[in-house]
Amino acid sequence: MNTRRRISLVIPFYNEEENVDNTLAVIGKVIDSTRYDWELVAINDGSRDQTLAKLHAANPENFELVVVDLSRNFGKEAALSAGLSQASGDAVIPLDADLQDPPEMIAAMLEKWEQGFEVVLARRSDRSSDGFLKRQSAEGFYRVMNRLSEVKIPDNVGDFRLMDRRVVEVVANLPESRRFMKGLFAWAGFRTTSIDYIRPEREFGETKFSGWKLWNLAVEGITSFSIAPLKIWTYVGFLVALGAFLYGSVVIARTLFFGIDVPGYASLLTVMLFMSGLQLIGLGVIGEYVGRVYLESKRRPPFVIRSVEQRGRKSA
Incomplete structure (x- = not known):
């Protein structure tokens, strides 16, 4: 009877044909197959290149490869959720296909797990591989997110982490379809520690996250874990109403003491446009x-799996 514990690596792939062979080769070199049984859950998130073909052609020797093919491109958060639903390991480690989450850190994560920690975070101690704008926007996001939300997201920590089986089951069974995974991981809690690493440059291909996608992800995170933007507009409305009351009082007093005054149309138009802009912004936040x-009420699943194929080494 096999008593060795099983480790699952979860990697979403989207148009990563240039990285498939190198990623599988590097992982095959760094994992310790004498101590653990390994599986790599590769999720093809609707790739339009040869990513799926390369995954199907792979035949690793020291780990089992589980190829999960989604019916279309659902996005990284959904693809990661699909991978967690298929992972069977006692510990699960999500990482990126471009190897900017270095597999060499896996051994250190497993050591912390063996010490009793249920979540081991990989914290980026140096983000020099990212551009200036991306570094500043990421710093701003974490600052704003942690001020607005009761769930605190660790700074400079992405999806790269180790999670015990109990943590994975909690996250995978959450019913929501709009999934901001960093927030869900933090919400689950459990005994947590962290290790630092320096994120290397991407070797092949280009990032699939544009500035617009990162902005939408940030909005998704804030609206998923905080209602502070709604509360803020209550105070904005109060301040605007107070300002209007004070201004009205000044106009009344000036009329009583100095007679009737006809204000200019320019100032009136400016106030009207300002108030209309505030109303539209408030409606946008509510929207x-x-x-x-509305989307959650439909109860649609966050992903649809077309097929699951297992290749390579089987557990003893």
Whole structure:
């Protein structure tokens, strides 16, 4: 009877044909197959290149490869959720296909796990591989997110982490379809520690996350874990109403003491446009939340799996 514990690596792939062979080769070199049984859950997130063909052609020797093919491109958060649903390991480690999450850190994560920690975070101690704008926007996101939300997301920590089986089951069974995974991981809690690493440059291909996608991900995170934007507009409305009351009082007093005064149309138009802009912004914030409630009420699954194929080494 096999008593060795099983480790699952979860990697979403989207148009990563240039990285498939190198990623599988590097992982095959760094894992300790004498101590653990290994599986790599590779999720093809609707790739339009040869990513799926290369995954199907792979035949690793020291780990089992589980190829999960989604019916279309659902996005990284959904693809990661699909991978967690298929992972069978006692510990699960999500990482990126471009190897900017270095597999060499896996051994250190497993050591912390063996010490009793249920979550081991990989914290980026140096983000020099990212551009200036990306570093500043990431720093701003973590600062804003942690001020607005009761769930605190660790700074400079992505999806790269180790999670015990109990943590994975909690996250995988959450019913929501709009899934901001960093927030869900933090919400689950459990005994947590972290290790630092320096993120290397991407060797092949280009990132699939544009500035617009990162912005939408940030909005998704804030609206998924905080209602502070809704509360803020309550105070904005109060301040605007207070300002209007004070201004009205000044106009009344000036009319009583100095007679009737006809204000200019320019100032009136400016105030009207300003108030209209505030109303539209407030409606936009409310619309973000209403839209998410609407999508969640449909109860659609976050992903659809077309097929699952297992290749390579089987557990003893």
